[in-house]
Amino acid sequence: MPIHLRAESGDYAPNVLCPGDPRRAAYIAETFFDPGYRMVNEERGMLGFTGTFEGAPISVQTTGMGAPSSGIVFEELAMLGVERFVRVGTCGGLKDGMQMGDTVVGISATAEDQTPLRLAQMDSYAPTGTFTLAETAARLARESGATVHVGAVVTSGVFYDPDSTTFARWKRTGHIGVEMEAAMMYTVAALRGLEALAIMTVSDLLEESGDTSRISDEELKQGVDAMMRLACRVATSD
Ligand SMILES: O=P(O)(O)O[C@H]1O[C@H](CO)[C@@H](O)[C@H]1O
Numbered sequence: 389m390p391i392h393l394r395a396e397s398g399d400y401a402p403n404v405l406c407p408g409d410p411r412r413a414a415y416i417a418e419t420f421f422d423p424g425y426r427m428v429n430e431e432r433g434m435l436g437f438t439g440t441f442e443g444a445p446i447s448v449q450t451t452g453m454g455a456p457s458s459g460i461v462f463e464e465l466a467m468l469g470v471e472r473f474v475r476v477g478t479c480g481g482l483k484d485g486m487q488m489g490d491t492v493v494g495i496s497a498t499a500e501d502q503t504p505l506r507l508a509q510m511d512s513y514a515p516t517g518t519f520t521l522a523e524t525a526a527r528l529a530r531e532s533g534a535t536v537h538v539g540a541v542v543t544s545g546v547f548y549d550p551d552s553t554t555f556a557r558w559k560r561t562g563h564i565g566v567e568m569e570a571a572m573m574y575t576v577a578a579l580r581g582l583e584a585l586a587i588m589t590v591s592d593l594l595e596e597s598g599d600t601s602r603i604s605d606e607e608l609k610q611g612v613d614a615m616m617r618l619a620c621r622v623a624t625s626d
């Protein structure tokens with residue numbers, strides 16, 4: 389049994405949804421899983437649940453915020469036999485025209501927080517999602533008519549950045565969003581031979597000037613619901 393996920397092999401489904409927030413994990417299980425799901429972890433408040441989505445086995449596991457916390461969780465999920473991580477998070481939106489609550493698929497994640505590079509034992513490297521999962525997400529989004537932006541995101545270790553030029557630099561290099569775990573997830577997945585994709589709801593709009601605006605609780609719920617309708621299907625896809 390791992391140290392932080394107090395579960396046994398077989399307690400998690402092969403495909404696991406990975407939010408940062410434990411309350412989102414509980415909401416996902418209550419709202420999107422079929423009746424009969426069970427809790428598989430509550431150590432440190434990092435809630436995890438296993439059940440089914442439209443009959444297909446699925447789990448959801450909280451990662452906590454940032455590369456160090458999420459790296460522990462991704463490693464322990466791998467030890468427990470998990471085969472696919474689908475991050476279901478929130479992100480700051482950097483692309484022109486993005487709206488609060490839009491969905492972002494991060495096909496790659498720049499490791500501005502260098503913890504993933506330390507784990508990979510690489511000075512530079514491009515943490516990247518699984519193409520077939522990204523392809524499935526893009527197809528399902530097109531079919532549903534949902535607003536989904538696909539591109540590179542930044543994985544930062546700093547939420548409250550004192551440098552007002554940072555957003556402009558990220559934007560200039562083509563990044564469409566910023567969050568705090570995707571590069572770690574892609575690195576653990578690469579090192580362990582697993583599949584992974586990061587899907588996020590835009591919860592903040594980040595201006596080149598450094599100004600930010602935050603989503604309302606109601607808009608966030610609607611955005612997360614839209615993301616989850618996509619993410620559960622991606623997670624359980626063939
Ligand atoms: O909503 P989650 O999944 O926690 O993701 C984002 O939100 C947190 C910061 O508010 C960071 O964990 C960031 O990656």
Ligand SMILES: O=c1cc[nH]c(=O)[nH]1
Nearest residue numbers: 478479480566567592
């Ligand atoms: O890391 C994050 C997550 C949400 N919004 C941000 O601005 N940054």
